Amino acid sequence: MNIFDIKSPSDIKSLSYAQLEDLAQQIRIFLIESIAKTGGHLSSNLGVVELTLAMHYVFETPQDKFIFDVGHQSYVHKILTGRAPLFTQLRQYKGIAGFQKRKESEHDAWEAGHSSTSLSAALGMCVARDLNHASYQVVPVIGDGALTGGMAMEALNQIGSEQRNMVIIFNDNNMSISKNVGAMDETFTRLRTSKPYNTLKEDLKGALSTSKMGKSVLESMKNIKNAVKENVVDTSIFGDFNLDYIGPVDGHDIRRLIKVLEIAKRHDGPIVVHVLTKKGKGYPFAEEDKEGKWHGVSQFDPKTGCSLSRMPNGQKSWSEVISSTLCDLAKDNKDIIAITPAMKGGSKLSAFFEQFPMRSFDCGIAEEHAMTFAAGLAASGKRPFISVYSSFLQRAYDQISHDVARMDLPVVIGIDRCGLVGEDGETHHGVFDIAMLRHIPHMILAQPKDGDEAQQLLYTAFTQEHPFALRYPRGNTPFHKVDTYHPVRIGSWSMQKIMETSKLCVITYGDNVDKVISKARINGLAITVVNARFFKPLDEEMLNSICQMEEPVIIYETDMLAGGLGSAILEYANDHGYQKHFVRIGIDDHFVEHGSIPQLKKLERLDINTLCDIIASYL
């Protein structure tokens, strides 16, 4: 069978094991060749080819509900639900998403992008099903990384007490994005390497489920089930949550997977199927990767494995600018400690981890814990730097407010991937953090306009005694190491007149500042550009003079309008009795889809050309 002939999962149900294995091979080749052209999440998908085939062989979507945790490993599911022809547009503007998307297919029961939501969602669906007296199965697929997330643990706690029918597939590839971390990973390793419990469990479960005895008799055999638990389940962490368990099962053996899933499907109550898979399976570069380089990739040459994207000369990624500065500062300041919740590679903290192993902590997918861990360090005299992607920082809102800011602790928060992030789309755009942090007392929130300012602001963050969040986007910036560090006055903005006869003022921040300046120079625009590098506190002196300007003032934001810089300025102007009208450009009340950053900026009318048209309409 050709993968382009698959219109629905029922098309694979009549295939023999050999045909399924052949299909698995085809899917792997397709994934590698297709993702090489579009970019996307390669390794995790290569790892779940047989598993997803077996799931669709045994269960019936859309009646049964598949929930892929994070959703980055749902490509095979997309292929098996008739979406292979759409992979040319994977994660592209108006193309199919890189995660499950409900509006894309009736087979996508859930949407995510953030980790560890699958089990809570699954329990919600199970309870709704039971209240509706329906009988479909709910099948969350959760990885060993996602399973370490706090939400997953909270869900297991309730799932164990609710005892609803649910087949939890524990997709264990012994990797998060890079190497998994934490004590639980060691528990998983013990499980991975233990003797499979299958024979005993299957025999007993099989006997129970195929028995002609009625349910009441089965219930009276609870003591047998309990015996199973004593002999088998209690040795696993899942047993402690009162969940039944089958495994570990070779996740690349389709025949075995189908057999085990058939048992799990008939099982009464929640059951965990522990499946061992290999991240990157079938593509040697990805199989050998321990750093997570093949987790999410941009375009590459499938033969050589070489990336096709090049860093422009003299530039560095924003993450690298921050992390290399952090390394530099940490040489002199022995109290600086680096923390990442499972994003060491993406945050470019690997160099810090190598240079300062005793002062580096990967907390796993645990943004909430990581933030309070940082607060504890700061309360004890250390100077923690915690790097979190803007979108994932949403998980740690309470910890920032309750544990960091309330005690006014000097935690430095590096907010990576702020603003629009591109192809990951809705779930990952970092456009909410300004609104999220601006109203928290004691918080300082800033964004550098370029690599130099990034270094000075990070230095500044460590010279003061309050919580300090520094946001920086995905992408690159011109970089050279500054000769000397000097503190930036907290709350200070800067202003640059492009022409002496300025007729309009643009207030903006981040790398927008230089973009507006250079465009204004090229187009001969008589404007003034303000670098509002601090969102909190505001530069009140400069704002007073701006509020008294007669010429139009445009606030140009590339994040949410509500609660953003413009909101802050309007509040200030109103509260200080100014009548000034401001023109606000930014993202209004909706989630932004996926696509390249330039395409999305254009879509949202946030690109520099649209800004120039707006400026021109006022001049």
Ligand SMILES: Cc1ncc(C[n+]2csc(CCOP(=O)(O)OP(=O)(O)O)c2C)c(N)n1
């Ligand atoms: C809340 C949150 N934090 C961090 C991430 C980034 N992230 C995406 S996938 C992933 C690793 C997941 O590991 P696992 O569940 O084992 O899946 P695998 O990639 O191994 O298939 C991480 C950390 C995220 N999506 N959501």
Ligand SMILES: CC(=O)[C@@H](O)[C@H](O)COP(=O)(O)O
């Ligand atoms: C699925 C997920 O959350 C991550 O893999 C994310 O896609 C990484 O983003 P970056 O590519 O910006 O590091």
Ligand SMILES: [Mg+2]
């Ligand atoms: Mg994993």
